[in-house]
Amino acid sequence: MQGVGFRPFVYQLVTRHILKGWVCNTSEDVRIDVEGEQAALDQFLVDLESTAPPLAHIESVSAVIEKPVGFESFEILESISEEGKYQLVSPDVATCPACLEEVLSPDDRRYRYPFTNCTNCGPRFTIIEDMPYDRPKTTMRHFKMCPECQQEYDDPLNRRFHAQPNACPRCGPALELVDNKGRTVETKDVLLEASRLLSEGNIVAIKGLGGFLLSCDATSEKAVRLLRERKQRPSKPFAIMLTSLEEVEEHCQVSVLEKQLLTSHQSPIVLLKWKSESTVTKAVAPGLKHLGVMLPYTPMHHVLLRETALPLVMTSGNLSEEPIARDNDEALRRLGGVADYFLLHNRDIYSTYDDSVAIVERDRPQLVRRARGYAPYPIHLPFEAKQVLACGAELKDTFCLTRNDHAFLSQHIGDMENLETLEHFENTIELYKRLFRVQPEIIAYDMHPEYLSTKYAKDLVDESSGVAFVPVQHHHAHIVSCLVDHGLQESVIGVAFDGTGFGMDGCIWGGEFLLTDYKGFERLGHLQYVPLPGGETAIKKPYRMAIGYLLHILGRDSLDDNLPLMQYVDSQETDIIEKQISSGINTPLTSSCGRLFDAVAALVGVRGQVDYEAQAAIELEAIADEGEGGHYPFSIIGQGGVDVVSFGELFTAIITDLKGGVSPEVISARFHNTIAQVVLRMCQSLAGRTGINKVALSGGVFQNRLLLRLTTAALEAAELSVLTHGKVPTNDGGVSLGQAVIANFAEEGRIS
Ligand SMILES: [Zn+2]
Ligand SMILES: [Zn+2]
Ligand SMILES: [Zn+2]
Secondary structure, rough: OOOHHHHHHHHHHHHHHOOOOEEEEEEEEEEEEEOOOOOHHHHHHHHHHHHHOOOOOOOOOOOOOOOOOOOOOOOOOEEEEEOOOOOOOOOOOOOHHHHHHHHOOOOOOOOOOOOOOOEEEEHHHHOOOOOOOOHHHHHHHHHHOOOOHHHHHHHHOOOOOOOOOOOOOOOOOOOEEEEEEOEOOOOOOHHHHHHHHHOOOEEEEEEEOOOEEEEEEOOHHHHHHHHHHOOOOOOOOOOEEEEOOOHHHEEEEHHHHHHHHHOOOOOOEEEEEOOOOOOOOOHHHHOOOOEEEEEOOOOOHHHHHHOOOOEEEEEEEEHHHHHHOOOHHHHHHHHHHOEEEEEEEEOOOOOOOOOOEEEEOOOEEEEEEEOOOOOOEEEEEEEEEEEEEEEOOOEEOEEEEEEEEEEEEHHHHHHOOOOOHHHHHHHHHHHHHHHHOOOOOOOEEOOOOOOOOHHHHHHHHOOOOOOOEEEEOOHHHHHHHHHHHOOOOOOOOEEEEEEEOOOOOEEEEEEEEEEEOOEEEEEEEEOOEEEEEOOOOHHOOHHHHHHHHHHHHHOOOOOOOOOOHHHHHOOHHHHHHHHHHHHOOOOOOOOOOOOOOOHHHHHOOOOOOOOOOOOHHHHHHHHOOOOOOOOOOOOOEEEEEEEEEHHHHHHHHHHHHHOOOOHHHHHHHHHHHHHHHHHHHHHHHHHHHHHHOOEEEEEEHHHHHHHHHHHHHHHHOOOOOEEEEOOOOOHHHHHHHHHHHHHHHHHOOOOO
């Protein structure tokens, strides 16, 4: 991987071992030709791998012995561009300790300079237009280095040797503060002025590494509410940025592993347990127990946070679910009605990049959103892949390109529900194809005919002769993504729990037990089918789902006016729902586990309508009384070789609890325990049937940390081994990876 200080490292190593020759970057690898004493050469090879710089990922080293040619010095040669060859591209890297020290030192020439970086940190992927990685192929080409920067850049012993984005206040990019009409705010110190505006309750759009973020004082309920109103985002949680780990500890509980993740060079947002005494307003994440927190990851953030001395909201600079804004003009146009001021700079962003989101569960990090700091570093495949493009699903979409043993899982693209996101998706595919020199021979897509990603794939049929097109079942892709996350290529019992996935029988799947490998799957069981009254409407209005369950399982008499559920609906709508269910019009059947959580959330009165995906289920999880150990009854019924989990007893028992005055907190806990028991009993039975003892858990429902903990504990206690997600998101952000691998192994491509 280029731009990570590898050649200066080689130079220093060569100097130490008194060797002569050259080192050179190519489009594919780093080549080194050295001569010297045998012992020195041997030690050089050992040190090359064992002492490489922190960001250098050495995939493999191969060495051959040749006749000496009598080199007289050691040289670093120009990069060589080779047709068809490719090299890994470094993600953007959070400010390193050495650069931070310079930025905070009044005597340093880079004191408070927002664009300070070196070979160990700074922008990479977001400024790269093509490979090999050299300044003219980045958005830094417009800035000519001053003599001092040039000297650092040319000195193999300097931390900034060949640091392509190297810059200083004399020669590099600069900040500018403007109001929402684009008029310059006259000030001697832009960051000081921006921090003043923030502490006075203004909303400031800040151009960062991968796009604009919207910021405001996270302790001010008024400022946060204003941001919500203007951004049209009533309750979806915002992330915040804090100055230091000490400050994080004031607001959240944070474990050793969580601290490591927060301070890692990827510097993701980490979802932490929120302390009740935190001064961050509840409006930042209404109804939730966890708060998304990150530390400053550029010098600009470090200085701004120190000046402001307040927790700051940092949320994507977009309206609702559009892609994050990238260019100055575009931001002023799109965010002019949201932000009062804009903190701009003149270093262009070539590729937009959201902040990554992670949790620590089961003693390891799990990525919920994989973007800044991670992409486009590939996921390793346990086999040699063909060149495949997989287009993913719909929400939280990513795409995936494969080549050799690399799966280039794209950064989080977003919800493929509008043309702006589709355009971002298409442009990013072209960028990845160019960077990694991939020409897909197979194109994989979801079976759902209405997804924009599916339509995008099918539109390629005409212009792609000789390319195979492979539709992939959504939950098959989920489970395979979990297998690849673990580098495994074998059969498992896959438990895929999510909101929506197009099933082979035309129903909406989402509570699936699948015997799965790369090549195919057999549906061994699922949650019972229930009507989804009004289709999409039922997803936005979970009370419809609850009524659907009750009418379908227990009949109209179960709709007692005293149930908390009935506050959300009048008798007229109930009649409509009943008619939809009996006629089946716009009311598909679903086995979705996400919808089951929605139904229970509405039934106990947690939430009737949602503002963002899975809100009802997330709030149901947040209230669960974790001390409660009870669970509800359910049945497993064999239907022609398929085990179906039936919930009549579950709903009867919840209604009995509600009428008996049992609290929603206890009911929520019992319900979570029940679902863990469902997984346990199904997997035990399927393990007996198949002889397979390994269970893979995937799908968006497993973002529910309580459910994930309960389920893995139950399975492991029964001596089943459990695979959960880590590097690859369990939600639909991982689906494209599964699709790519499945399509790679498909017998022959089918055009459909
Ligand atoms: Zn640095
Ligand atoms: Zn300079
Ligand atoms: Zn899914």
